[in-house]
Amino acid sequence: MSQTSYPRWSPAELVAELREAAEEIAPELNGIKAEETLEGESAQMIEEMAEALKRIASGAPRPQEIARTALAAQTPRLPIGRPQTGVRKAVKPRR
Structure with a gap:
């Protein structure tokens, strides 16, 4: 039986996906915000590291820093x- 290979995310x-999972689980965690869950922290870490790698790949100075x-x-x-x-609704751009 051959194994199906799926493209990476x-x-x-x-x-x-991680942020969605964080929003789903946070209400069950009594006062813990979505961004404080493992899923929320992981999402932010991936985003920050991806941004850092993009900057390094584009030749930003001081890549080690x-x-x-x-x-x-x-x-x-x-x-x-x-x-x-309701702040977000108040600053919603006009169409």
Whole structure:
């Protein structure tokens, strides 16, 4: 029996799937925000590392510093999901 090989997911696809999973599980975790779950942290880490690699690949100066910064994972957590306030609706662009 032959094994079917599936194409790999892009970083953007992985991030989207992880964020969706984080939003699904967070309500069950009593006060833990989606971005604080393993899935949410993983999504942000993949996104940050992919961005760092893009910068390095495009010839950005000091590639080792870019890599160190990405690996340190010291940036603030970015929120996942819809905002809890109506602010987003207030600044929605006109069509």
